[in-house]
Amino acid sequence: MDTVTRMQAFIGVVEAGGFSAAARRMAKSKALVSKYVKDLEDELGVRLLNRTTRQLSLTEVGQAYYREATEILQRIEDLADSVRDTHREPRGLLRVSAPRSFGDAELGEAIMEFLVAQPEIMVDLRLDDRFVDLVEEGFDVAIRITELADSSLIARRLADFRNVLTAAPAVLAQHGTPKTPQDLAGLPCIVDTNYRGRHNWAFRVDGERAIVTVSPRVEVNSPEVARSAALAGLGFARLPWFTAREEIASGRLVPLLEAYETNAAGIYAVYPHRRHLSGKVRVFVDFLVEWFGRCRDVRGVKA
Template structure:
């Protein structure tokens, strides 16, 4: 038996004063009302109602059960109302995972404007290049760079993740501007130690694939440090476009070898399948889709 339905039936019997009144209120037969009461009494091992042909009254156990059952159903109603509010307007905590660079430059600013629009939402933004498990780790939304191979998740294309080769005007004035990857042999390279164990750039579009020489003038495990070194004129830099967009716009860094940069990789939004996703997630996804197109456009 549905215990909550049994409680609801018992309360209706007490408040209406009869099985017939409860049946009319609950839109069921008086016989079914009687079955619910009988099953409740059997489960509890005691009588809840004293009844005869003229009237009914509560036993001591019935009075206690009536008060407690009403409290239980009130709490259920409060819980259902809370969930319904979540489904009508964005509210609650949203857990988001994003790659470190893209997350810091694109997702974090967009999250800030989203929170201004929906102050009842709280966001936990985890910036990591590790591939998180959305189900095991309770993540509502993940942003990933590269192809997606997971049929258990919903994937929505967000934007291309472009790379750019650039250098400071002062560096180019001293060393010249490379026109093809073959010219890189005469240039200084700034390399990220995490990107490749062999410390090489691989540039498409030329026969045999050109790789940067192994003895980079500066290696660093932090993209910001490499960017500051490039602005100071230390050498050529290969980084995601979103990280150097401001410096490129201000002329602090100049694009080179635009026809030979690595192919852009796709960025996707990933979330768990749900027939009715909560508004906090659907509104956040819409906000990220709208904002990222502007921030990452060429």
């Protein structure tokens, strides 16, 4: 019997909260699991668990050993997965979270192209404008448009992301064309509450980040509804480029203050912190990087 088997039994007992529960999970007898743990303690020459008739607890050295043993076994599992992935086609269910408006548009197109290229992978795409908890809700990867700051996740930047300040020609005729971000103060604005700043719009003035607090005529939690409000002449709206580009091309909306945009946000693929990235996630993220590189207009960049 090897040390790894003993470590697995020990970790199983700790995580199950007892020998009987661990034995059921491992499909082994309670006596055998107990023997594995005792043999591990004998091998180490220390007591890892305090045992009573009603309670099981880790000793101080047991707590330290549990942390290290869990890490070691995860590395062994990651190594095995990595080797397997190099010898088989990516397959299985890929659960993806993305913003609704982005998923309805460009991302949906990219995913359909990905599925054609990867026939062994199935995708469960959930569109929601909130930030989901990837681990708690069981997602493999999330696509986010943000200034990423969550260090508990691994992120790969897929592309730059462009916002554009717009207004209908009738609004400009009534209120004038703003020349600087400060000119927006006091003007009717359409606020998309999905933006973290909400009423506080960030621009870049003389190389520095500048915040302008705007007065909302309309507040919505959808870029599509914000675009509709802008088209209805209800005020100035800050929209994702991919939402407004057709209306800008047709002249129904006018881009404004483009030289002042920060363009600090990006389009990211984020996934839980793991040493080994599963084959299906890896090929999906690699595909998106390549796809966004081809489809430059998604970002508002002229090819």
